[in-house]
Amino acid sequence: MSVALLTGKGPPSALYAGCSSLDHSELIFRENPHDYPHASCSVVTDPDDCLTVANTCLQKDNFYNFAKPWLGEGLVTGIVPIWKHHRKLLNPAFSQLVVDGFQGVFNSQARRLVKDMETEVGKGPFDQWAYTKRNALETICLTALGVDFCENSVLNSQYEHASEQMFNVLVERFQKFWLHSDFIYNWSSLKKKQERCLKILHNMSNTILKTRKASYLNNKKNGLEASTGTKFKAFLDLLLELSIEKGAFNDLEIREQVDTMIVGGHDTSAIVLMFTLVMIGSYPKVQLRIIEELYDIFGNDDRDVTKQDLSQLVYLEAVLKETMRVYPIVPVTARLLDRNVKLKNVTLTAGRTCGMFLYGVHRHAMWGPDAEEFKPERWLDPATLPDSPNAFAAFNMGRRICIGKTYAYLSMKTTLVHLLRHYRVQADHTKMVLKIDVMLKPECGHYISIEKR
Numbered sequence: 329m330s331v332a333l334l335t336g337k338g339p340p341s342a343l344y345a346g347c348s349s350l351d352h353s354e355l356i357f358r359e360n361p362h363d364y365p366h367a368s369c370s371v372v373t374d375p376d377d378c379l380t381v382a383n384t385c386l387q388k389d390n391f392y393n394f395a396k397p398w399l400g401e402g403l404v405t406g407i408v409p410i411w412k413h414h415r416k417l418l419n420p421a422f423s424q425l426v427v428d429g430f431q432g433v434f435n436s437q438a439r440r441l442v443k444d445m446e447t448e449v450g451k452g453p454f455d456q457w458a459y460t461k462r463n464a465l466e467t468i469c470l471t472a473l474g475v476d477f478c479e480n481s482v483l484n485s486q487y488e489h490a491s492e493q494m495f496n497v498l499v500e501r502f503q504k505f506w507l508h509s510d511f512i513y514n515w516s517s518l519k520k521k522q523e524r525c526l527k528i529l530h531n532m533s534n535t536i537l538k539t540r541k542a543s544y545l546n547n548k549k550n551g552l553e554a555s556t557g558t559k560f561k562a563f564l565d566l567l568l569e570l571s572i573e574k575g576a577f578n579d580l581e582i583r584e585q586v587d588t589m590i591v592g593g594h595d596t597s598a599i600v601l602m603f604t605l606v607m608i609g610s611y612p613k614v615q616l617r618i619i620e621e622l623y624d625i626f627g628n629d630d631r632d633v634t635k636q637d638l639s640q641l642v643y644l645e646a647v648l649k650e651t652m653r654v655y656p657i658v659p660v661t662a663r664l665l666d667r668n669v670k671l672k673n674v675t676l677t678a679g680r681t682c683g684m685f686l687y688g689v690h691r692h693a694m695w696g697p698d699a700e701e702f703k704p705e706r707w708l709d710p711a712t713l714p715d716s717p718n719a720f721a722a723f724n725m726g727r728r729i730c731i732g733k734t735y736a737y738l739s740m741k742t743t744l745v746h747l748l749r750h751y752r753v754q755a756d757h758t759k760m761v762l763k764i765d766v767m768l769k770p771e772c773g774h775y776i777s778i779e780k781r
């Protein structure tokens with residue numbers, strides 16, 4: 329495959345820094361892509377050009393199809409006509425009002441994480457991933473699905489293992505070009521591994537769906553509020569309501585959306601939380617400033633975090649944003665160009681792939697000469713931020729922007745407040761080795777140490 333990188337004014341070195349799966353000899357750097365008209369894939373790093381592509385071509389690239397046996401026509405992988413219809417129906421399930429209703433769960437889950445990590449206090453560096461991932465998975469199940477994931481620990485650890493394996497399968501298939509053909513792939517041992525994983529993953533979502541549907545119908549029959557009984561309307565309740573009352577979704581479509589929410593909603597927040605704790609532990613002055621902010625809001629009180637508190641956590645939010653800028657967990661996303669797309673300096677030709685290299689967007693010249701540095705303060709003064717709002721794209725941009733953005737901020741901020749009120753964190757970000765397995769993750773060196781505060 330040949331790839332033309334449309335660098336705009338961004339430094340090329342930064343563009344491929346996070347790109348482990350591409351052979352650099354195949355990358356051709358051109359300020360002017362007319363110099364390289366035969367590239368089958370263009371990679372864009374100019375923030376405004378990325379938005380143009382994102383809003384002009386809504387169809388994801390073909391390699392997203394590798395995930396279809398798992399996620400079907402769910403929001404992440406769905407074809408455009410289905411996506412348009414479903415996204416409109418599902419947007420209300422992630423509105424600020426609904427997400428505010430999850431605050432009680434975010435607090436109790438954060439307290440659970442504090443308690444779980446207690447065994448690590450004073451014992452030196454430990455792998456925080458096991459804790460953050462499990463906690464985020466439980467949270468998404470409690471909020472979006474209205475199910476307490478802790479109830480069946482065997483099923484859960486099987487699920488966690490299978491989802492990790494499934495990501496590896498997707499990456500391996502992507503990297504081995506001969507497995508791109510369905511015909512060859514269907515005979516491969518990797519396909520067999522995929523089937524074993526899917527059996528576990530779909531079994532879990534089918535079980536949740538069956539139980540919830542039965543309870544919904546039962547409540548309805550008895551004239552009760554036809555919901556799962558939680559204070560908020562879980563995402564799955566909304567899906568069932570739309571399915572049973574309006575025939576908007578069939579069972580398979582519900583399962584695909586449930587699988588999509590579990591995948592989109594837990595690994596993502598857990599990885600960002602992991603990176604953030606490493607950065608906070610590596611920069612004592614940043615940690616001190618967060619603690620001062622927490623003290624101003626909470627004093628010495630260990631009370632729950634409220635909606636009002638969250639809006640006051642300005643510095644903590646700056647730290648989260650800066651972490652996601654430096655480590656965008658989705659470093660690249662790709663669209664199929666179903667029409668010619670006119671960018672600032674060039675027109676991309678229909679029929680090709682366009683990668684929006686978010687890792688490069690976050691290091692674009694617009695960020696200034698200190699773009700590689702971790703500086704949460706830059707978020708506090710609008711004058712030090714790029715003029716273009718598209719220069720920050722951790723949740724992607726345009727019409728297919730992450731549906732869970734508000735959810736993610738609220739849950740991550742709440743978790744960090746509880747953790748940092750209890751523990752002093754230490755880490756060394758220079759020891760992190762990164763890998764891309766669908767998402768950008770630390771391969772190792774994501775260890776932190778905690779002490780009681």
Ligand code: HEM
Binds near residue numbers: 468472588657727733
């Ligand atoms: C810090 C946490 C998160 C980050 C950084 C993040 C990032 C992203 C990105 C970059 C995309 C675009 C993917 C692509 O175009 O290939 C996306 C899409 C999506 N995300 Fe998130 N996400 C996060 C949390 C969540 C949560 C908590 C949920 C659900 C509860 C969620 C659900 C989704 C869904 C359903 C899509 C597909 C949207 C569409 O195409 O309409 N995400 N996310």
